[in-house]
Amino acid sequence: MTDTQTKRPPAPHAAERARTIAARGGQAALLPQAGNRTSPLFHHVRPCGTTVLLLPDEHPLVGQLWQAPRTEVTAMLEIADQAPVPLREPVRGLLWLTGWVAALDDREAREEVVAIAETRPDHRLLDVGHGVSVLRLTPASMVIADAEGTSSIRPEQFASAAPDPFCRNEDHWLRHLEMAHRDVVGQLARHLPEELRKGHVRPLGLDRFGLRLRVEAECDDHDVRIAFSKPVDTAQELAAELRRLMGCPFLSQR
Numbered sequence: 044m045t046d047t048q049t050k051r052p053p054a055p056h057a058a059e060r061a062r063t064i065a066a067r068g069g070q071a072a073l074l075p076q077a078g079n080r081t082s083p084l085f086h087h088v089r090p091c092g093t094t095v096l097l098l099p100d101e102h103p104l105v106g107q108l109w110q111a112p113r114t115e116v117t118a119m120l121e122i123a124d125q126a127p128v129p130l131r132e133p134v135r136g137l138l139w140l141t142g143w144v145a146a147l148d149d150r151e152a153r154e155e156v157v158a159i160a161e162t163r164p165d166h167r168l169l170d171v172g173h174g175v176s177v178l179r180l181t182p183a184s185m186v187i188a189d190a191e192g193t194s195s196i197r198p199e200q201f202a203s204a205a206p207d208p209f210c211r212n213e214d215h216w217l218r219h220l221e222m223a224h225r226d227v228v229g230q231l232a233r234h235l236p237e238e239l240r241k242g243h244v245r246p247l248g249l250d251r252f253g254l255r256l257r258v259e260a261e262c263d264d265h266d267v268r269i270a271f272s273k274p275v276d277t278a279q280e281l282a283a284e285l286r287r288l289m290g291c292p293f294l295s296q297r
Contacts, residue, residue, distance in 0.1 A: 051191075051268070052252070052253060052268050052269070052270035053252045053253070053270055053274070054191050054250075054252050054253070054268060055191075055207060055250055055251070055252060056204070057187055057191075057192075057194035057196055057200075058196050058200040058201050058203070058204035059204045059205065059206070059207065060136065060187055060189060060191065060207075061138050061185060061187045061196050061201055061204070062090075062201060062204045062205060062206040063124075063206040063207045063210045063250070064122055064124045064136055064137075064138040064187065065088035065092075065122065065138060065206070066088075066206035066210050066211070067124060067206075067210055067213075068086070068087075068088075068122075069122050069123045069124050069125050070082070070122070070123045070125065071083055071086045071096075071120060071121065071122045071123075072120070072121045072123075073096060073098075073104075073118055073119075073120050073121075073144075073180075074118060074119045074120075074121065075104055075116050075117070075118040075144070076116060076117040076118060077116070078103065078104055078107075078116075078118075081098070081102065081104070083096040083097055083098055083178075084097040084098060084099070084167055084170070084175060085097040085165060085167040085168070086120065086122075087159050087163060088122070088140070090202060091198065091201075091202045092140065092182045092185065092198045092201045092202060093179060093180065093181055093182070094120055094140060094179070094180040094182070095155050095159060095177060095178070095179055095180075096120070096144070096177070096178040096179070096180060097167060097168075097170070097171065097175050097176070097177060097178075098175070098176055098178060099174060099175060099176070100174050100175065100176050102176075104116070104144070104178075105146060105176045105178070108144065108145060108146035108178065109146055113145070113146065114145075115143040115144060115145045116143070116144050117141075117142070117143060117144075118141075118142070118143070118144045118180065119139055119140065119141045120139070120140045120141075120180055121137060121138070121139050122137070122138045122139075122140075123136075123137055124136040124137070124138070124189070126247055126248070126257070127213065127214035127215075127217045127218050128217060128218060128221045128245055128246060128247075130245060130247075130257060130259070130264075131259055131264060132264055135189060135190070135247065135248060136187065136188060136189030136190070137187070137188045137189070138185065138186070138187050139185065139186045139187075139188075140180060140182040140184075140185050141182065141183060141184050141185070141186075142180055142181045142182035142183045142184070143180070143181050143183070144178050144179070144180050144181075145178065145179055145181075146176060146177070146178055147176075147177045147178065147179055149172065151177070151179075152171055152172070152176070152177035153171075153172075155177055155179070156168045156171050156177065182198050182201075183198070184196075184197070184198075185197075185198065185201055190255070190266045190268075207250045207251055208251055208276050208277075209249055209250060209251065209281065210250075212278075213248070213249050213250075216249060217246040217247075217248070217249060220246045221245065221246050227285075227289065228244055228245070228246060228256075229244070230288075230289045230290070231244075231254065231256065231269065231288055231289065232244045232256065233290075234267075234269045234288065235256065235258065235267055236267075239258045239260070239265055239267070242258040242259055242260040242261075242265070243258065243259040243260075244256055244257075244258055245257045245258075245259065247266060249281075251271075251274045251275050251276060252268075252270060252271060252274055253268050253269050253270040253271045254268075254269045254271075254285075254288070255267070255268050255269070256269065269288060271284040271287075271288075272284065272287065
């Protein structure tokens with residue numbers, strides 16, 4: 044993908060983008076320092092960056108962590124931020140959390156599962172203690188890579204940031220825009236550089252600073268951020284900014 048603008052419009056800072064990827068809960072892969080890449084059954088990143096992972100009891104890493112005396116291993120968790128619409132290159136960003144992984148005993152595991160279920164109920168949590176073990180990753184460093192660039196983030200920066208206010212609804216809104224309002228996408232495409240307007244324009248992302256479009260051209264893909272006139276925090280403010288970008292006074296909010 045290539046950046047089509049020399050002067051970058053306003054965008055969320057790195058820690059906020061990292062919190063957003065974590066909150067969206069995309070596909071994850073765990074890479075122990077000594078071991079094979081594996082996909083956890085479930086992962087949950089806390090606001091402080093500490094991450095709870097579920098793995099089958101029979102996984103080699105679980106056995107390694109339960110060796111006497113109990114030990115920790117260095118590992119990296121990779122979380123991929125997937126676009127909500129089908130694209131040739133669907134990954135919008137990657138978040139890497141590197142630190143130490145430890146296995147939790149029955150009491151610790153139960154406490155973690157109960158705490159997660161209060162804010163993020165998930166049927167996979169019911170498998171804990173029934174063939175599934177709970178691990179905890181304590182991060183020492185974090186790195187985010189996306190269209191805005193690659194940045195290192197300290198855990199305290201991650202903890203002090205907040206996810207984008209629209210991250211929970213973004214998938215639904217962009218899919219609806221793609222499937223039911225191609226005319227709106229066409230009007231938004233007027234803000235693209237003229238040389239890109241003949242490509243296949245797709246809704247790529249949405250945050251409080253603006254809208255992102257992906258242009259799938261014949262030989263390359265281009266991502267363009269279209270900035271709002273000011274950061275927005277509510278659905279009403281977002282609708283007003285979209286109406287402004289479209290150049291019309293009304294916009295269906297279905």
